[in-house]
Amino acid sequence: MKIAVTSQNRTSITEHAGKCRKFWVYEVANRQVSGKQLLELPLAQSFHESAHAPEPQAPHPLEGVSLLITASAGDGLKARLRQKGMTVCVTSETNPDQAVAAWLQGTLPEVASAPQDCDCGHNHDHTHGHSA
Structure with missing residues (x-):
């Protein structure tokens, strides 16, 4: 099993999974971490950018990951993943590291994700905090 963790700063779990380009990817076997490596993506391969690509893409580098741990993610991204x-x-x-260990033990604290506001101009399927 593979677990990816958003870590744009390479040291902590960061917000906005859709725009994140740096992920710690953990290999897990028998509920134990067996490896860890940093995956750095070009901008075009962030979840946000790749969702809006005009043509079919090659498989995403995070395909095959079973779990994504992050500090925030929009509803649209959650649905796509x-x-x-x-x-x-x-x-x-x-x-x-503590997040992955806690998830494996069933003790990772989960929170409701706040809606993601962005001003990129794309028509997203995630919820915005704007009133009509």
Whole structure:
């Protein structure tokens, strides 16, 4: 099993999973971490940018990951990743290693993700905090 953790600063769990380009990817076997590596993506491969690509893309580098741990993610991203078989866990934990260990023990604190506001001009399927 693979677990990815958003870590734009390479040290802590960061927000806005859709725009994140740096992920710690953990290999897990028998509920134990067996490896960890940093995956750095070009801007075009962030979840946000790749969702708006005009033509079909090659498989995403995070395909095959079962769980994404992050500090925030919009509903649209969660739905897209769920369709690809990836569970998204939004947590208040800030340490990637501790978050993975806590998830494996069933003790990772989960929080409701706040709606993501963005001003990129794209028509997103995630909820915005704007009133009509």
